[in-house]
Amino acid sequence: MIRINLLGDEAQKDSSAILWLGGMIISFIGYGIVCTFLYLDINSQVTIREGEIEDLERQLAQLQEKTKEVNGLEAKRAELSQKLAIIAELKLSKFGPVRVLDDLNISVPDHAWITDVRERGSAIMISGLALDGQTVANFMQKLEDSNYFGGIRVETKQATYDGVKMQSFVLNSQLSYAGLLKVEKKAAVEEKEAA
Secondary structure (H helix, E strand, C coil): CCCCCCCCCCCCCCCCHHHHHHHHHHHHHHHHHHHHHHHHHHHHCCCHHHHHHHHHHHHHHHHHHHHHHHHHHHHHHHHHHHHHHHHHHHHHHHHHHHHHHHHHHHHHCEEEEEEEEECCCCEEEEEEECCHHHHHHHHHHHHHCCCEEEEEEEEEEEEEECCCCEEEEEEEEECCCCCCCHHHHHHHHHHHHCC
């Protein structure tokens, strides 16, 4: 007997679609695993960096505290230096007037007499009589050589005292009880010579 298959051969199943679908699923799973590892790695790096930032902020706070301490110490040092300078100035002022008057006494030449001494701040005015102009010039030169007097200006005029012709003088000068005027004069002369 002859058999006729009216249904035909069974259709072969197409396995390529199944393979493609399986490959896609495996790819997505692999991609998910890679993304998970990348996320975990980046997250751990962020955690490490945040820890480093906290350490740096802690160090910065410590350094700022030390800076405040240093600034406080510098302020105290400046205050102490200022106090020491004031103490030194007071010591000089304590002995300064005695030395100035001694220097003034030594500078007065023979045939000259001081009639008045007035101090105004850092200036002094010395009035007196001398036999002649040369005596006034000698007195002025001796004061210029002193450490305590500087910038001396003189005014003279003829005067008579008990019938004797004399020179009346008024010397105006800068005054330094510290005795620094000669040092300042020397520095000014050296600057002029250098220029």
